[in-house]
Amino acid sequence: MIGLYQGILQMQLANGNKAALADYDLKRLEYVFSQSTLENKEELYINSLKKLAESSSDIEFYTEIVATLALQTRSVSNDTMSNVKALSICEEGIKKYPSSAGAAKCRQIIYDIKKPSINLFAEQVYPSKNSLLFAADYNSISEISIQTVKLDKEFNSLNSNKSQEEIL
Numbered sequence: 001m002i003g004l005y006q007g008i009l010q011m012q013l014a015n016g017n018k019a020a021l022a023d024y025d026l027k028r029l030e031y032v033f034s035q036s037t038l039e040n041k042e043e044l045y046i047n048s049l050k051k052l053a054e055s056s057s058d059i060e061f062y063t064e065i066v067a068t069l070a071l072q073t074r075s076v077s078n079d080t081m082s083n084v085k086a087l088s089i090c091e092e093g094i095k096k097y098p099s100s101a102g103a104a105k106c107r108q109i110i111y112d113i114k115k116p117s118i119n120l121f122a123e124q125v126y127p128s129k130n131s132l133l134f135a136a137d138y139n140s141i142s143e144i145s146i147q148t149v150k151l152d153k154e155f156n157s158l159n160s161n162k163s164q165e166e167i168l
Helices: 002-015 018-035 041-055 062-074 082-096 101-114 153-159
Strands: 117-122 134-139
Touching (some): 018 041, 062 101
């Protein structure tokens, strides 16, 4: 498969079609990343995307590359600044080619980053007299507060045959 991509890239290079060259190079990088078993494959992929973006900054397809780069940057779990970096990457792409398809992808990535969200995780059952443990995962929310209330027996009898969606 790599040989196929390399042949296509050589043909596009000879034709002088920068957009097609960048498109196939991006697909090649995505394929290599998906097949790689290297320990540092994320770092190598991000560096390769940055180089491809630099070399393609004069064509509209640049925004497709930066959208892919922003998504990959966001997925780096050990980087607390990954969303900030992804925002910056997307904003740069939108500024350069605002009406491109890649700019639309970047706008969606920005929306996903800035969209307020909260997920609360808890155990299904707690033994009596034990502390309740919760985990909250939130994004674009400055503060959260949690209150617990004791429900009477009537609540249980009224809702015992209902799904969680019906109760809420």
